[in-house]
Amino acid sequence: MRNATGGTRYAVAVLATLAVAFVALPQVYGNQSVLFTMMTYMALAQGLNLVYGFTGYLPFGYVGFFGTGAYACSILVTFTGLPVLLCVIGGGLAALLIGLILGPLLRLSGAYFSIANLAASQIIYYVVSNEALKPLTGGPYGIKIDQVFAPTASYAAMLVVLLLTTALAAYFRLSRFGLGLRAMHQNPISAAVAGVNIVRARLVVWLVSATVAGLIGGVYAWNLSVFYPDAVFTLEISVFAIVFALFGGVGTVIGPLLGAGLLYTFYAAIGVSTPQYFQLLYGSLIVFLVLFLPNGLVSLLVRRKLHVL
Amino acid sequence: MALLEYALVGGILYGVFFSLVGIGLNLVFGVMRMINLAHGQFIMLGGFGAYLLSSHLGLNPVFGIPLAVAGGIVIGWPLYYAVVPRLQRSNDPEMLSFILFFGIAQVIEAVTLLVFGADQHSLPDSALGSGNIGVLGQDFPDSWWVAVAVSVLCIGGLYLYLSSTRLGFATRAIMADRDEARTTGIDVDRVAAIAFVIGLSLAGIAGVFVPYMVGSVSPSIGGGLTTTSFAIIIIGSLGNPLGTVVGGLVFGIGTMLMQTYYASWSNLVPYALLLVIVLIRPSGLLGKAVRSA
Amino acid sequence: MRKFLKHAWTACAAGAVASGLALSGGAAQAANAPSVLTIGTLYASSGPFAVASKGQFEGLQYWADTVNKDGGTYVKAFKKKIPVKIIAYDDQSSTATATTLYNQLITQDQVNILIADFGSVLTSVGIPLAAEHKMLLIDPTGSGANFFTKKTDYLADVSIPSSTVWxxxxxxxxxxxxxxxxxxxxxxxxxxxxxxxxxxxxxxxxxxxxxxxxxxxxxxxxxxxxxxxxxxxxxxxxxxxxxxxxxxxxxxxxxxxxxxxxxxxxxxxxxxxxxxxxxxxxxxxxxxxxYPTPPLVQTQKVTYGPNTAAFVEQFKAAKNAEPNFLDVAGYNTGLVVQDMLETAPAFTQLSFHQALMDMSGKTTTLLGDFKINENGAQLGELFxxxxxxxxxxxxxxxxxxxxxxxxxxxxxxxxxx
CATH class of the missing domain: 3.40.50.2300 (Response regulator)
Structure with missing residues (x-):
């Protein structure tokens, strides 16, 4: 086993690099929306990594928590007038609640779990966007919280959420709790014999991951300030988070960050110049990666015996 | 009362057709233990095939059926050997294939978009008969009946294939246990490749009728069809192709009833059914799914 | 990790340089006349809004081609004709992409005039961004009633009536x-x-x-x-x-x-x-x-630009295709901008908005009467x-x-x- 202080130092270095980078980048590159969205996807990929990388459960419907957070935050802003940061936290709590309700899904196995989770996210989407809920959610007509529109403050908030999520991933990676998780991922039966409370540990990870997605959604809503339900519930968000995380390498701390950072940069660069070929290039890249680099970019580093957190 | 009858008959027709939409996905999952996330895009290709035949060559869209089969062979066979054996050797084939097929879906959608543009395309109504056929006093367009007849033939054909041919036996053996099938001397890759080709062909055939049942075909409809197919096959039971018919009927009747009485909630149907069934009977209506620990 | 940042950094920096090169017009408030007027807009090449969005974009481009053939559009603030250049990005019908791209147009390309994509959904995300950056958002076809609930200087629906009056x-x-x-x-x-x-x-x-x-x-x-x-x-x-x-x-x-x-x-x-x-x-x-829309119905008497029949003729000759309503809407957006630049005394967003308000009620284009209220809603051009x-x-x-x-x-x- 790696020594814990070395790991901790590594984790601190990763967090510091992230913080410095995203504080400095707006000084040289003015399109803050691109940087903000990049952080959003880094955080989402990392949040999804918490549950997929450490328990093997792939939440197809991860976007459901994100959208729940976005809407809960916006509804709180609209009806309570609480400070916006509290509303963002409310978004996280709402996602936590949904996570609890969906807890029984964890009884299911692989594909069933993924697809049931997907269905759950679609249900939340259709309920939120239903016309009958117009007075509360704005229904299909969207919701508007431009009274709190604040691009710079929400940018800072997203950075904080990204750091928090990454710190959680580092904790999972380095702590005893995390070791237990990995043991249970690799071999649930012997981990159970060894005294790891599988059901509880899995539920804890699930709830943490859901809460994180809710927080990300809340900050995203704050940044966007006017949006329609499909903007925060589109399946593309789940799929991007999954692809980004896998591209970098799941079960590690830096993998999802790398994956999201690189692929989103690629996305933004191509998206601005030759969007008509973007989808084609992107799709081909994914096929290529799965076939030739299935454990993500970090596996290249591991192959060179580099230490990966 | 007439409304209820209409919804029920319509739901059965719609459901039988949607069994065909889902069945290819389920066959592929059953045999390969892989989620073909590009399923909806293959359906969409079938629709565009029929559109090309009808608009450029002036042929009846039903000639899209042999075209879909040909397409299934030409695309499915090389695709299987190019990617599947390689993925089977990896450490998490189920999840990696999911992502791989997502990539393939993106490629298909992008190419279709570059070739055909984003417009919706539909097929001439008259091609499949422009009248109506009634059952219990409820009229439905001829094209629906043709689609349903083709669906029944395809599903029946698949049933016969699985139940009474040597290849079908081998296919079922692989569905039950891939490794055991291999030890009994079955050429797993060949049988699975055939199943993959059949799965894609069935998707393509369903696509031929999508413009009639759904209204039109455009490059962006693939994703929605994939999700609906998922819902249908999981209601039936994942990995059991014939369970799909149950799933299709539940979906079709549920959708039509909701459309009749609570129209604005109708798109919730497949997902709500799926979640309820999975939580009450995790195995689907016919099958197993709870993990061992 | 560090390697990655370097990567992302280079990519971003490259993007910034590239868009810096694209920036040919200069900042909106520049006192000296820019050599080219930059008009930023979005269109959708795919997704549910693609068909309509491309029509609108095509109309706008056609307008730009016509004015550039005459050496540009007259800008009163500089008392001369300036050629226009359209900077357009593809949002693929996604509001998330549209957000970053509106931002790109405002902060990176620093366009002089900002025009929204087709329809309410893709327009919606541009509204708070434009207001934040004090840019007037020219909104061709975003007619959702909830956009026009309060007085604003930064939004103007120009080519379609607010959907409540349809x-x-x-x-x-x-x-x-x-x-x-x-x-x-x-x-x-x-x-x-x-x-x-x-x-x-x-x-x-x-x-x-x-x-x-x-x-x-x-x-x-x-x-x-x-x-x-x-x-x-x-x-x-x-x-x-x-x-x-x-x-x-x-x-x-x-x-x-x-x-x-x-x-x-x-x-x-x-x-x-x-x-x-x-x-x-x-x-x-x-x-x-x-609702028959131009060119299926004709506006004969106009105060500005060609009337509907003349436009259809010109468009057919140039493009070899019949224009549809969205082509007309896109073209009309260009015309309104042209009229606005001809009358706005200063080259500022507020002056642009004032010019539109002054045109309201006195202008008739091929789409009909141009009538805008202080919330930005279009009340003319009735169907x-x-x-x-x-x-x-x-x-x-x-x-x-x-x-x-x-x-x-x-x-x-x-x-x-």
């Missing part, structure tokens, strides 16, 4: 025809629902209560069952408010269901007649009512009611209401086919 004439037509049993089915989105609400209110004011009034999801593509539910109410008129794909599905399902109503109304035959005819068939479209009547192999548009614009009388009840 069905006013339709309502009066129905009341005038003394049609009592009316069914309304609409898609749950800003555009369609605000029309349904207005129509219902108009009818109820005239003492008619719809016998059926229902919203369905915008993704609805199968109306077969719904049509039977509607038919069970025995309506004389069925009004369907949807987007083009909904209208196509609705009309196809109607024609194949064997049902027949005395009057059927949908929105898009009047805007995208070719697309509708291709998908629904001329026979199934016959006797359908719609009439038209009916498609068989003619040769296809259908021709007959304007049936209001009287002063009518070119024929309504065929009511529609003959069964």
């Amino acid at each position: 069905p006013l004439t339709l309502g009066h037509f129905l009341l005038g025809q003394k049609i009592q049993r009316i069914a309304i089915i609409y898609d749950s989105n800003d555009f369609d629902a605000s029309q349904a609400e207005t129509l219902k209110a108009t009818l109820e004011k005239g003492g008619v209560k719809p016998v059926y009034y229902h919203g369905v999801p915008t993704s609805e593509s199968n109306y077969t069952v719904l049509l039977h539910t509607i038919a069970a109410q025995n309506p004389d008129a069925v009004i369907e408010f949807g987007y083009a794909p909904n209208d196509i599905a609705f009309l196809r399902n109607l024609s194949s269901s064997g049902l027949h109503f005395k009057m059927t109304f949908t929105i898009f035959p009047g805007q995208l007649l070719d697309l509708m005819t291709k998908n629904v068939g001329a026979k199934a479209l016959a006797y359908t009512y719609t 009439s009611v038209g009916q498609l009547v068989p003619s040769g192999n296809g259908n021709k548009m007959v304007v049936v209401y209001p009287k002063e614009k009518a070119t024929g009388t309504a065929v009511y009840p529609a003959p069964a086919q």
Whole structure:
């Protein structure tokens, strides 16, 4: 086993690099929306990594928590007038609640779990966007919280959420709790014999991951300030988070960050110049990666015996 | 009362057709233990095939059926050997294939978009008969009946294939246990490749009728069809192709009833059914799914 | 990790440099005349809004080509003609992408004039961004009622009436025809629902209560069952408010269901007649009512730019294709900008907005009267009611209401086919 202080130092270095980078980048590159969205996807990929990388459960419907957070935050802003940061936290709590309700899904196995989770996210989407809920959610007509529109403050908030999520991933990676998780991922039966409370540990990870997605959604809503339900519930968000995380390498701390950072940069660069070929290039890249680099970019580093957190 | 009858008959027709939409996905999952996330895009290709035949060559869209089969062979066979054996050797084939097929879906959608543009395309109504056929006093367009007849033939054909041919036996053996099938001397890759080709062909055939049942075909409809197919096959039971018919009927009747009485909630149907069934009977209506620990 | 940052950094920096090069116009407040006027806009090459968005973009580009042929557009603030350059990005119908791209246009390209993409959904995310950066958002076709709820200097709907006023004439037509049993089915989105609400209110004011009034999801593509539910109410008129794909599905399902109503109304035959005819068939479209839009109806007398007939001629000669409504809407957006630049005394966003307010009520373009309120909503350019009547192999548009614009009388009840 790696020594814990070395790991901790590594984790601190990763967090510091992230913080410095995203504080400095707006000084040289003015399109803050691109940087903000990049952080959003880094955080989402990392949040999804918490549950997929450490328990093997792939939440197809991860976007459901994100959208729940976005809407809960916006509804709180609209009806309570609480400070916006509290509303963002409310978004996280709402996602936590949904996570609890969906807890029984964890009884299911692989594909069933993924697809049931997907269905759950679609249900939340259709309920939120239903016309009958117009007075509360704005229904299909969207919701508007431009009274709190604040691009710079929400940018800072997203950075904080990204750091928090990454710190959680580092904790999972380095702590005893995390070791237990990995043991249970690799071999649930012997981990159970060894005294790891599988059901509880899995539920804890699930709830943490859901809460994180809710927080990300809340900050995203704050940044966007006017949006329609499909903007925060589109399946593309789940799929991007999954692809980004896998591209970098799941079960590690830096993998999802790398994956999201690189692929989103690629996305933004191509998206601005030759969007008509973007989808084609992107799709081909994914096929290529799965076939030739299935454990993500970090596996290249591991192959060179580099230490990966 | 007439409304209820209409919804029920319509739901059965719609459901039988949607069994065909889902069945290819389920066959592929059953045999390969892989989620073909590009399923909806293959359906969409079938629709565009029929559109090309009808608009450029002036042929009846039903000639899209042999075209879909040909397409299934030409695309499915090389695709299987190019990617599947390689993925089977990896450490998490189920999840990696999911992502791989997502990539393939993106490629298909992008190419279709570059070739055909984003417009919706539909097929001439008259091609499949422009009248109506009634059952219990409820009229439905001829094209629906043709689609349903083709669906029944395809599903029946698949049933016969699985139940009474040597290849079908081998296919079922692989569905039950891939490794055991291999030890009994079955050429797993060949049988699975055939199943993959059949799965894609069935998707393509369903696509031929999508413009009639759904209204039109455009490059962006693939994703929605994939999700609906998922819902249908999981209601039936994942990995059991014939369970799909149950799933299709539940979906079709549920959708039509909701459309009749609570129209604005109708798109919730497949997902709500799926979640309820999975939580009450995790195995689907016919099958197993709870993990061992 | 560090390696990655370097990567991302280089990529971002490269992006910044590239867009810096693209920036040929200079900052909006520049005191010296820019050599090129930059107009930033978005379009969707894919996704649900692609068809409409590309039409609008094509119209705008056509306008830019025409003014550049004359050496540019006259800018009063600099007292000279300046060529225009359109910087356009593809948002693929995604609001998330549109957000970053609006931001790109404002912060990186620093365009002089900002024009929204087609429709309410893709316009919505641009509104707070434009206001934040104190840019006037020229909104061609984003007509959602909830955009125009407070006074603003940074939003102006120029090429389409606010959707709440669309069905006013339709309502009066129905009341005038003394049609009592009316069914309304609409898609749950800003555009369609605000029309349904207005129509219902108009009818109820005239003492008619719809016998059926229902919203369905915008993704609805199968109306077969719904049509039977509607038919069970025995309506004389069925009004369907949807987007083009909904209208196509609705009309196809109607024609194949064997049902027949005395009057059927949908929105898009009047805007995208070719697309509708291709998908629904001329026979199934016959006797359908719609809002006829330019070029299907003509504005003869204009105060600015070509009238509708002249535009159609020019467009056909240049593009070898018939313009549809969205081409006209895109072109009209360019015209309004042109008029605005000719009258705004200073080259600032506020002065631009003031110029638009001053034009309001005094300007008529090929789309009709230009009337904008202080919230940015377009109240002019009102639609009439038209009916498609068989003619040769296809259908021709007959304007049936209001009287002063009518070119024929309504065929009511529609003959069964």
